[in-house]
Amino acid sequence: MCLKIEYKKIQEECGIFGGYAFCGHIAPYIKCALLKLQHRGQESAGICCGDEVQNLYKDFGLVNSVFKDYEISNLKGAFGIGHVRYSTFRDDRKENIQPLKIRYMGEDVSLAHNGNVSQAAHIREKFEKIGEVFLSASDSEVILKRIVFSLKKKPSEWTYDEVAKCINDNFSLGSYCIVIFTKNRIMAFRDPWGYRPLMLAKTAQGYFVASEDVAFWGLDVEEIVEIQPGCSVEITSGGVEYKTFDTTKKHKKCVFEQIYFASAASNIFSKNVYQTRVCLGELLAQCEDSDFCADVVVPVMDSGLGCAIGYAQKSGMPFHLGLVRNSWAERSFIQPEQKNRKNNVLQKFMPIKSVVEGKRVVLVDDSLVRGTTSSHIIKILKNAGAREVHMRSVSPKILNTCIWGVDIPTKEELICHGISDSKIAEKIGADSVKFLPLDMMKEVFEGDNWCLECFLEDRG
Ligand code: SF4
Structure with a gap:
């Protein structure tokens, strides 16, 4: 289960x-x-x-x-x-x-x-x-x-x-x-x-x-x-x-325990989860083109928080909470019906208009799976007046399912499956997208005792 x-x-x-x-x-x-x-x-x-x-x-x-x-x-x-x-x-x-x-x-x-x-x-x-x-x-x-x-x-x-x-x-x-x-x-x-x-x-x-x-x-x-x-x-x-x-x-330690599942306060596989997320965010910032510039870095709470802090620290761009997560809303994964899930995203995230209005926003999250959450959040930010929203993921592209019990959807449902970055951006309504390359992620998850299988197109 x-x-x-x-x-x-x-x-x-x-x-x-x-x-x-x-x-x-x-x-x-x-x-x-x-x-x-x-x-x-x-x-x-x-x-x-x-x-x-x-x-x-x-x-x-x-x-x-x-x-x-x-x-x-x-x-x-x-x-x-x-x-x-x-x-x-x-x-x-x-x-x-x-x-x-x-x-x-x-x-x-x-x-x-x-x-x-x-x-x-x-x-x-x-x-x-x-x-x-x-x-x-x-x-x-x-x-x-x-x-x-x-x-x-x-x-x-x-x-x-x-x-x-x-x-x-x-x-x-x-x-x-x-x-x-x-x-x-x-x-x-x-x-x-x-x-x-x-x-x-x-x-x-x-x-x-x-x-x-x-x-x-x-x-x-x-x-x-x-x-x-x-x-x-x-x-x-x-x-x-x-x-x-x-x-x-x-x-085969699951990297998603560090990236997403575990509490930021936990130490999983001998690494502090928050520090890992900060580190991934810093690496992601290093991947930006030299002429890329935005006004504010905004995290997707909760697991994107440490990632966004790391990204902001490394890039020098200001960090702000442009979205507040309503802790009292049920987490959307416990609502299997599609309509309920959409409503849940709307209930769960509220924009801070004064932070994002008229701004070029870098939105940092831990990963993109189907892209549906990102697409709704981007819409929320744009409705609040954000001029541009650039989506950033500290995970590489998820290209495969998980046979180890994590309920990743089928390949066909994965937003990154078989399409270009510009197409992904278009689908979720972002002005651009960027993912941490797998090679750079391996700088954080060193050695060969980590499972990275869902980032591989073919498991081999
Ligand atoms: S395939 Fe991905 S989600 Fe599944 S155990 Fe490996 S790293 Fe974790």
């Missing part, structure tokens, strides 16, 4: 959290963490807490609307996992919200994941042919049932090695992070390719894992560690054990 718009863009990954709270009540910590991971999924939220018996509460909506004080105080227990979700399909079935919980041999066990578990559909089909019934369309249920079927014993008796082997044997092609909650124990796994981030924190309040380290903000942190690809942790009241289950794969 994944996530983002076009009406804004591509879909990002869900957010996961899990751990053990020393005070015996983890639910408030999970809620706080999910709020900080809300940008990774806004369709639904779920928390499963307990010790021996697990209590699950989940619903559609934002974290704050799903979990009021009443729900949090009723979610008892020192151990727990949580999830915020965006799904790639229109989904109104509560059963599909994560975490998924089942009862097996008299014990509760629950699981949540993000990313793409590519073999799940095949395994589901195989199970159904032998009469297994699934209550949800979620891949979490497939993973959970695959483990149950392989181990055939009480979840409290599952050893770490058995669970790791089962996941790795059956889902070796996946790009996933998984948290599993069995009696008084949390296990967390990051896939051997390392497409998605997974972080561990040892704090004065407990031991926690999360999709991004921003989720630990506010805790008294003693140590934060990035769980490496093919590695995992097992958390009990006795402490944290860091383990390795597969180090044979070449790492």
Whole structure:
């Protein structure tokens, strides 16, 4: 399951959290963490807490609307996992919200994941042919049932090695992070390719894992560690054990975690997200023709902010917020209908007329996918009186889909597919467009352990 718009863009990954709270009540910590991971999924939220018996509460909506004080105080227990979700399909079935919980041999066990578990559909089909019934369309249920079927014993008796082997044997092609909650124990796994981030924190309040380290903000942190690809942790009241289950794969960190998905405050793959975006913006400014000149640099909030600051710093052009983002508008990717998405862009962005009126504007964003968001924003700026709008993307042209779980549309829907820059500008109503060349992006994402596949016309 994944996530983002076009009406804004591509879909990002869900957010996961899990751990053990020393005070015996983890639910408030999970809620706080999910709020900080809300940008990774806004369709639904779920928390499963307990010790021996697990209590699950989940619903559609934002974290704050799903979990009021009443729900949090009723979610008892020192151990727990949580999830915020965006799904790639229109989904109104509560059963599909994560975490998924089942009862097996008299014990509760629950699981949540993000990313793409590519073999799940095949395994589901195989199970159904032998009469297994699934209550949800979620891949979490497939993973959970695959483990149950392989181990055939009480979840409290599952050893770490058995669970790791089962996941790795059956889902070796996946790009996933998984948290599993069995009696008084949390296990967390990051896939051997390392497409998605997974972080561990040892704090004065407990031991926690999360999709991004921003989720630990506010805790008294003693140590934060990035769980490496093919590695995992097992958390009990006795402490944290860091383990390795597969180090044979070449790492493929998703650059969009840095460019777009993650919070600017997070440190993903050992790089601060905000600093990366500033750096990309600076490089983009260096690509401009020497005679290019504009009056103001305006970011597309939020992920374009750092990029625009970097661009303005390097180019010497003034930086201003020419657009305000309405934080209270729902993010448009959670509105699948085209008409709703358009309305959502209009609700979400408001121009500051005094900044853009009569000005030549450089509009800086993290990427262009279908171009629909950009085209609406350009229209908003021009309606507010902007004389020219020059669109700038700190990502190279997106030319391919993603087979690793990010919901990029088909090649034919991608604005950059098969047309020139001038045609792209014409389609989105810009006076010019420019993209950071892939070679320059590689100055920021050095080495060969980054995934850049969606920028390649052919994957090879
Ligand atoms: S293809 Fe693109 S979106 Fe997909 S994992 Fe690679 S970099 Fe990320």
